[in-house]
Amino acid sequence: MASTVIDSLEKAAEPDEKWTRVRHKGRRRPKACHSVAPSYIAGGVSNSVRPSSLSVPAIMEEHKRIKYQWETSACYHGLQEIFESRMSPSNISDAICFGTGSFDPEDSSWEMKRKAHIQLAAFLFIVEQLQRNSSHTIRCIFQEPIFNTSDKAFIRALGHEVVDSPTGFELVSPTTLVFGIHLYRDVYAQIIGKCLPAMFIGTPQEVWEECYGSDPLDWVELNELNKRCDKVKFPEDTGYTTFSSTTIHRRRCNET
Ligand SMILES: C[S@@+](CC[C@H](N)C(=O)[O-])C[C@H]1O[C@@H](n2cnc3c(N)ncnc32)[C@H](O)[C@@H]1O
Numbered sequence: 001m002a003s004t005v006i007d008s009l010e011k012a013a014e015p016d017e018k019w020t021r022v023r024h025k026g027r028r029r030p031k032a033c034h035s036v037a038p039s040y041i042a043g044g045v046s047n048s049v050r051p052s053s054l055s056v057p058a059i060m061e062e063h064k065r066i067k068y069q070w071e072t073s074a075c076y077h078g079l080q081e082i083f084e085s086r087m088s089p090s091n092i093s094d095a096i097c098f099g100t101g102s103f104d105p106e107d108s109s110w111e112m113k114r115k116a117h118i119q120l121a122a123f124l125f126i127v128e129q130l131q132r133n134s135s136h137t138i139r140c141i142f143q144e145p146i147f148n149t150s151d152k153a154f155i156r157a158l159g160h161e162v163v164d165s166p167t168g169f170e171l172v173s174p175t176t177l178v179f180g181i182h183l184y185r186d187v188y189a190q191i192i193g194k195c196l197p198a199m200f201i202g203t204p205q206e207v208w209e210e211c212y213g214s215d216p217l218d219w220v221e222l223n224e225l226n227k228r229c230d231k232v233k234f235p236e237d238t239g240y241t242t243f244s245s246t247t248i249h250r251r252r253c254n255e256t
Contacts, residue, residue: 052150054104059154063103066117075243078235079122082248083129090130091175092198094139096168097123098180099187104150115242122243123179124158126201130177138177143168166190172197174251181246185219192221196251200225201234204247225249 054062070076100123101116127138140160144151152162163171169190172178176197180188188202205226209217217223229249237243 050102050106050146050148052104052148053108054150056150056153056157059103059150060157062113063117063120063154066114067121070118070121070237073237075118075122075235075237076125079125080129082232082235083126090134090198092130092134092138092177093136093173093175094141094171095123095127095130095177095179096141096143096171098143098168098178098191099183100142100144100181102144102146102148102151103154104148111240115240118237118240118242119179119181126179127177141168141171169193174198178202181243189219189221192225196221196225196228198251200229200249200251201246202249203245204231204249207245228252 097120100119101112103113103116103120105112105116124140127140131138142155142160142162143165144162145165147155147162155162172191172194174195174197177199178191178197179201180191181202183191183202185208191197191202192200205217205219205222208219208222226249229251231250232248234243234246234248
């Protein structure tokens with residue numbers, strides 16, 4: 001995963017707004033781009049359920065521990081600063097989290113687990129922040145084809161919904177917060193294919209352009225997203241790639 005691709009993005013502060021427009025500066029090839037998803041999960045339904053090795057209480061315990069550690073990090077404080085001071089009242093009705101990866105990965109990879117837990121914690125933290133400005137409860141939905149039974153039961157135990165692909169794509173509306181870190185191009189294409197969500201947290205156009213080099217990106221919806229949103233770089237999880245190449249896009253109020 002590209003860890004420093006957005007190092008080359010320059011933030012130019014708007015005089016009256018604390019949101020910044022992220023501008024591209026220089027061209028540096030990212031280490032990797034996730035253009036194509038494995039065909040068995042990209043748009044459709046995963047046809048096999050992976051066995052679980054962790055119980056729900058064990059996943060819950062790990063989540064509490066990793067979340068607690070993350071809450072002392074510069075990444076957390078950076079996110080808090082963005083959402084506390086730079087957010088106008090929210091019109092978000094629902095929040096969809098795509099592709100966190102498994103909390104119980106096949107190879108028990110600690111790095112994958114840590115990443116999934118921190119991405120989950122960040123997603124729920126953002127929803128909590130947006131909820132403060134909202135009179136109604138923001139519905140939280142998760143779509144991740146590699147979730148096994150324990151992953152799904154864990155998310156449901158937290159009080160949220162899990163849907164099978166492609167249901168999540170169909171639920172994206174102009175009042176949705178979309179959160180999807182380091183996803184494949186065809187997954188993002190399905191997320192923004194129907195309409196522009198109110199907020200999109202994921203890989204920005206600049207990074208895709210770097211991936212494609214001199215080849216045309218030819219992605220109308222991403223171009224629209226880029227043009228119609230204010231952007232701020234997602235704070236890095238220092239020493240890890242958890243949020244590398246990630247930008248928070250907020251559709252401007254007058255743009256529906
Ligand atoms: C490159 S991995 C990124 C995982 C994690 N977010 C990270 O930052 O490492 C892409 C993820 O997208 C998931 N994915 C693939 N097809 C998807 C779909 N249709 N809906 C949601 N997630 C999908 C994959 O299972 C995988 O976990």
